[in-house]
Structures are given as structure tokens and as C-alpha cells.
Amino acid sequence: MSTFVIEGGHRLAGEIEPQGAKNESLQIISACLLTPEEVHVTNIPEILDVRNLIGLLECMGVKVERRGKGDYLFKADDIDTDYITSEDFVRRCASLRGSVLVVGPLLARFGEAFFAKPGGDKIGRRKVDTHITGMMNLGASLDYDEAKRAYRLTAPEGGLHGTYMLLDEASVTGTANIIMAAALAHGTTTIYNAACEPYVQQLCRLLSAMGLEIEGIASNLLTIHGAERLHGAEHRILPDMIEVGSFIGMAALNSSEITVKNVSYDNLGIIPDSFRRLGIALERRGDDIYVPAQDVYEIETALDGSILNIADAPWPGLTPDLLSVMLVVATQCRGSVLIHQKMFESRLFFVDRLIDMGAQIMLCDPHRAVVIGLDHKNTLKANRMLSPDIRAGIALLLAAMSAKGTSEIGNISQIDRGYEDIDNRLNALGAHIFRRPD
Incomplete structure (x- = not known):
């Protein structure tokens, strides 16, 4: 130390x-899991939390190329589906606060995601109820895996489906996670009392560039028209x-x-x-x-x-x-x-x-x-x-x-x-x- x-x-x-903004970077890097195509992100801060999240994605099978300081290419075209349900994956997630943001993309694209209680700052309780409730609203079922000491979210047969939801709090990471889960859901999702921080706006703009239709960016009422597939894009962190x-x-x-x-x-x-x-x-x-x-x-x-x-x-x-x-x-x-x-x-x-x-x-x-x-x-x-x-x-x-x-x-x-x-x-x-x- x-x-x-x-x-x-x-x-x-x-x-x-x-x-570059740490909180935006964690969202944007996680969103790269939503597409098998290449996503180019610049102005990424090379700080410990961000490096650890990038390392987690590499363990999942994401191809990561560092082209220069803060300049990265991500391609999630060959995800190791065995690894994302492994004990090592859950253990890594439990030690990294930002790992909570990979849950929405994994659930949306692969139909299953483990939700380990994430680590991070010692600043009191940080609820994850908003994340889980939002994904259950999209049709996911929830059970607890005793062996892995983590919650498991499972999408219904045929995938997640859009719905209306009113969030219990305007959680920034909760909103981001639900947006990413809804990105590949069938139909339309409406999120009221959504967080509208600039970094959530940036996530929405990246997803729009990837082919997702989102209405209400910069407001607390978001309407997301789920896509069958998202493509690659470029993005610069604020x-x-x-x-x-x-x-x-x-x-x-x-x-x-x-x-x-x-x-x-x-x-x-x-x-x-x-x-x-x-x-x-x-x-x-x-x-x-x-x-x-x-x-x-x-x-x-x-x-x-x-x-x-x-x-x-x-x-x-x-x-x-x-x-x-x-x-x-x-x-x-x-x-x-x-x-x-x-x-x-x-x-x-x-x-x-x-x-x-x-x-x-x-x-x-x-x-x-x-x-x-x-x-x-x-x-x-x-x-x-x-x-x-x-x-x-x-x-x-x-x-x-x-x-x-x-x-x-x-x-x-x-x-x-x-x-x-x-x-x-x-x-x-x-x-x-x-x-x-x-």
C-alpha cells in the first residue's frame, strides 16, 4: 500500500x-458488450477502476487493442459464455464496483448474468435494488446461487421484453444498466425517473450511434425502442x-x-x-x-x-x-x-x-x-x-x-x-x- x-x-x-470521466468510461466500456462489432473509444482515463474493468472484459473474451493513451478498440465477438458464469468471474466482479454495469449487457445479449454484490468505496450502503427490479420488470427471473454467493438473472425464453417502469430512485448506474438491458429487448421500454446526468446522456448517444432508437435523452423520461442487433461505433469520453x-x-x-x-x-x-x-x-x-x-x-x-x-x-x-x-x-x-x-x-x-x-x-x-x-x-x-x-x-x-x-x-x-x-x-x-x- x-x-x-x-x-x-x-x-x-x-x-x-x-x-476523461471515470463514471462515463465504466458505462461506455460495458456497453461494448452489446455488439459483436468493433467499438472505438477515446479519452478513456487509465485509472485503476477502468483498467480493472477492461481486464475483466478481456477475461470474458473481449478483444481489446490499446492504440495509444486513452485510445481503445473493443470487439466482443467471441465471449466465453462458460467464463461469465464461473466462480472466478463472480469473484472478480465482487471486487470491482464498476462490474455492476456488465450485468445489463450480458443479460440482454446472452440471456443470463450473475450479479455479485460489488466492492468499491467504504461510504455506507449502496443499494442495487433499482438495477435488479428494473431487469425483472423486463422479464428476467431472479434466484440466488449459494455456491457463488451471487444473484443470477435469467431472461425468459425468447428474450427480454419492453415495458413501462417508474424507478424508485434516479440511480445513475441503475438507469445505465436498465438502458443497456432494454437495448436488445423486444418492443418499447419507458423509464420514468431516469437519471439524466451527462454521462447517462453520453451512453444514450453511443447506443444511438450503434443503431438504437432512444427518445428523451437529457430528460428523466426515456423511451427505448429495442433493437435486434447493434453495430459498432466511435465515441469520445467527456x-x-x-x-x-x-x-x-x-x-x-x-x-x-x-x-x-x-x-x-x-x-x-x-x-x-x-x-x-x-x-x-x-x-x-x-x-x-x-x-x-x-x-x-x-x-x-x-x-x-x-x-x-x-x-x-x-x-x-x-x-x-x-x-x-x-x-x-x-x-x-x-x-x-x-x-x-x-x-x-x-x-x-x-x-x-x-x-x-x-x-x-x-x-x-x-x-x-x-x-x-x-x-x-x-x-x-x-x-x-x-x-x-x-x-x-x-x-x-x-x-x-x-x-x-x-x-x-x-x-x-x-x-x-x-x-x-x-x-x-x-x-x-x-x-x-x-x-x-x-
């Missing part, structure tokens, strides 16, 4: 470009909005001037305005974001003077993946803010590490924390920490970069799961981060 050693307090300057937000927060924490390049600004939604509410005077310059160095970052208040409340919500609301970063940024702003993380009950527990660094934070309950900004007058102190999950890990890294002294962050494989070559990329801006192998 490697460790980051961070010498804090260095001003940053320059330009940085976000990697920039990762979580990295964009992380870099904006990094600049503010270090009172630094940076430019985040090629952000696909129109797909960022409310993210820029959410950082502006913390007092960050970022500017849009074409498709770039310029973050100026400021002496003061003042958190806004409501018109009646009450404390600012920043909460996550389904798109087009604020993504929960950025709340950890925004919480850390607020520790060095002027003013106070209530951070309300609604989705995961354990994601705010990392604030104990920030309190040890001198941050003024009151954890109200597993979902809410009040941050009292230090206005850069009392800098954070160096600390030794462990990264509990991807998003808390990057937040702790940003905190350590602004802290006085030398910090250490262990378990950085969690950070590597979501951020490609992050230490070298930040060092190019002036950070002092050293990766120490254990």
Missing part, C-alpha cells in the same frame, strides 16, 4: 486538463467533472491562479456556480475555466442572512462526489456553510482527519457538517492520514497541499482508482507530492 508524502504550503500556477471541480477547489485552497483546460463547460451544470457561492471568482474563457488567486474567499449567505446550505441532489443538482472537496475548500474561506450529504451515510466521517489538522468543523450527524471558515488566517496543520474512499482521498490530498508542514496519506490506491497520475500532474503546477512505495 503506497503513501503520498506531501510538503504543503506551495503556491500553484499554470494549466491543467482534466482526464472530461471528468469531478476532476474539474477538484482543481477549482485546489486553486482556492492554495490561493493560486490556475486555468483548467477543455472542461466541456456546458456539461458542468451547477458546479461552477456552487464554487462561486464559496467566494471563488472563477471565469469561463471559451471552454476553459480560469481561477484567479484571491486574498479572500467569502462564503455567501442567504438574503435573510442565514447560513449557506450546500447539498447534493440528482442531476441537474450538485453531484455528491464533489461535496468532500467543497467541504475542505470551505475550511479556508471566510464565513460558514452547512454541507448536507444526503446519499451516503458514511461519506462525511473523514472530517475527523480535517479536525485533527485544525479545521473548525461540527459533524452534526452522518449526513451534515457545519464548517466555520478560517479565512486562510489559521492554516491547516500537517497530519498522517488514510484515504477511506476516492472522493475523501482527493479532498485530504488538497487539504495536505495547503497545510503547514509535511503530511502523509496512506491507502492511496483509493485515490488512484479515480485520478490518473495525480501526483505528477499536480507537481507540474508547483505541488510537492512524493509517492512512497510500501
Whole structure:
């Protein structure tokens, strides 16, 4: 388990470009299973979670050709149907959160899929009920395999069939999985309360390019006209909005001037305005974001003077993946803010590490924390920490970069799961981060 050693307090300057979006990549790579023809995908981030999913597809028999950095060809024309029902397959899936997204394509194309409880972040319960219920709505039957310790979904004779369904929650991965299962179903499927994040929109656009007719893209009401067969296509992954937000927060924490390049600004939604509410005077310059160095970052208040409340919500609301970063940024702003993380009950527990660094934070309950900004007058102190999950890990890294002294962050494989070559990329801006192998 490697460790980051961070010498804090260095001003940053320059330009940085976000990697391809992790969450979109997991969906798009899984969708390649829906066709025996070649699918060409570019701007794939070469991070641990994505590499592991590609490795899983290779074990399944998918031909994978890496043509260059982030540039891949996938051809699923000779899937090993014995392997996708094997114990090794289930074991691999159980260790990889993104593996949940191969269930819909496998069920649709081969009539059977195992649904192992996936691994990933330790941020509390992450239900898979929406996925399973959606596929059962399409006609799949469900049973539990004791030997493999996994659920097995089986399509009826003749294949899945389209239907109307109202999702119990606007789950991003649940929506993506059901869309892919419905892609080869007979007839029309209507999904109401569908997630409509840009990455789900991107999945729909890829499937459209593969020959699937989808209505309602970018809305929460999708109509999918199942196809008998899908063909190959080309697709480019969007920039990762979580990295964009992380870099904006990094600049503010270090009172630094940076430019985040090629952000696909129109797909960022409310993210820029959410950082502006913390007092960050970022500017849009074409498709770039310029973050100026400021002496003061003042958190806004409501018109009646009450404390600012920043909460996550389904798109087009604020993504929960950025709340950890925004919480850390607020520790060095002027003013106070209530951070309300609604989705995961354990994601705010990392604030104990920030309190040890001198941050003024009151954890109200597993979902809410009040941050009292230090206005850069009392800098954070160096600390030794462990990264509990991807998003808390990057937040702790940003905190350590602004802290006085030398910090250490262990378990950085969690950070590597979501951020490609992050230490070298930040060092190019002036950070002092050293990766120490254990």
C-alpha cells in the first residue's frame, strides 16, 4: 500500500486538463458488450477502476487493442459464455464496483448474468435494488446461487421484453444498466425517473450511434425502442467533472491562479456556480475555466442572512462526489456553510482527519457538517492520514497541499482508482507530492 508524502504550503500556477470521466468510461466500456462489432473509444482515463474493468472484459473474451493513451478498440465477438458464469468471474466482479454495469449487457445479449454484490468505496450502503427490479420488470427471473454467493438473472425464453417502469430512485448506474438491458429487448421500454446526468446522456448517444432508437435523452423520461442487433461505433469520453471541480477547489485552497483546460463547460451544470457561492471568482474563457488567486474567499449567505446550505441532489443538482472537496475548500474561506450529504451515510466521517489538522468543523450527524471558515488566517496543520474512499482521498490530498508542514496519506490506491497520475500532474503546477512505495 503506497503513501503520498506531501510538503504543503506551495503556491500553484499554470494549466491543467482534466482526464476523461471515470463514471462515463465504466458505462461506455460495458456497453461494448452489446455488439459483436468493433467499438472505438477515446479519452478513456487509465485509472485503476477502468483498467480493472477492461481486464475483466478481456477475461470474458473481449478483444481489446490499446492504440495509444486513452485510445481503445473493443470487439466482443467471441465471449466465453462458460467464463461469465464461473466462480472466478463472480469473484472478480465482487471486487470491482464498476462490474455492476456488465450485468445489463450480458443479460440482454446472452440471456443470463450473475450479479455479485460489488466492492468499491467504504461510504455506507449502496443499494442495487433499482438495477435488479428494473431487469425483472423486463422479464428476467431472479434466484440466488449459494455456491457463488451471487444473484443470477435469467431472461425468459425468447428474450427480454419492453415495458413501462417508474424507478424508485434516479440511480445513475441503475438507469445505465436498465438502458443497456432494454437495448436488445423486444418492443418499447419507458423509464420514468431516469437519471439524466451527462454521462447517462453520453451512453444514450453511443447506443444511438450503434443503431438504437432512444427518445428523451437529457430528460428523466426515456423511451427505448429495442433493437435486434447493434453495430459498432466511435465515441469520445467527456472530461471528468469531478476532476474539474477538484482543481477549482485546489486553486482556492492554495490561493493560486490556475486555468483548467477543455472542461466541456456546458456539461458542468451547477458546479461552477456552487464554487462561486464559496467566494471563488472563477471565469469561463471559451471552454476553459480560469481561477484567479484571491486574498479572500467569502462564503455567501442567504438574503435573510442565514447560513449557506450546500447539498447534493440528482442531476441537474450538485453531484455528491464533489461535496468532500467543497467541504475542505470551505475550511479556508471566510464565513460558514452547512454541507448536507444526503446519499451516503458514511461519506462525511473523514472530517475527523480535517479536525485533527485544525479545521473548525461540527459533524452534526452522518449526513451534515457545519464548517466555520478560517479565512486562510489559521492554516491547516500537517497530519498522517488514510484515504477511506476516492472522493475523501482527493479532498485530504488538497487539504495536505495547503497545510503547514509535511503530511502523509496512506491507502492511496483509493485515490488512484479515480485520478490518473495525480501526483505528477499536480507537481507540474508547483505541488510537492512524493509517492512512497510500501
